[in-house]
Amino acid sequence: DQQVKQNSPSLSVQEGRISILNCDYTNSMFDYFLWYKKYPAEGPTFLISISSIKDKNEDGRFTVFLNKSAKHLSLHIVPSQPGDSAVYFCAAPRGGNQFYFGTGTSLTVIP
């Protein structure tokens, strides 16, 4: 049973435009969420997180929005750069720092 779902396997965006990656979850008790980025042949790296008491968290070009009523979060990247091309995973805690990960969205930023 998928606790965290990413329904878009891939996304292509022009350089300089906004990238929006979406994630849905099932458990309303999750109290924080994370986004990880993964390049080929590398392990995932932490990108940004959000607590369930917030509806927005911003870090430079990256902003995560949380809509608790819809059990939905999204990652916005503005402006998108070619180096942002990677697979993005959203994650929610199963306890402590043990996580459920979504299936990932492969972002391609076209120069």
Next chain:
Amino acid sequence: ETGVTQSPTHLIKTRGQQVTLRCSSQSGHNTVSWYQQALGQGPQFIFQYYREEENGRGNFPPRFSGLQFPNYSSELNVNALELDDSALYLCASSQGTSFTGELFFGEGSRLTVL
């Protein structure tokens, strides 16, 4: 400061065999988590080791087992390999088991079971 290192990077086994994957945690980290990432899927939590004790386990059968050593390095052992065990196995280290906002992942060990 060294990062998380995993070995081997690639290996091929046949059904029924056993495999051991190894992970050296990042300097200063006492917790190691193992994840399985099948093709087209996200990482799935296998188990976590904290100070040489298992601290949480995902929905994996007992033929998946692990160890953590006094230097906090870790092994993942899989017995009686099945075709569906083919995946990228990721190790992540952290300091402690509470949420810190970041796990540090290795590059993974890609296992192919024929």
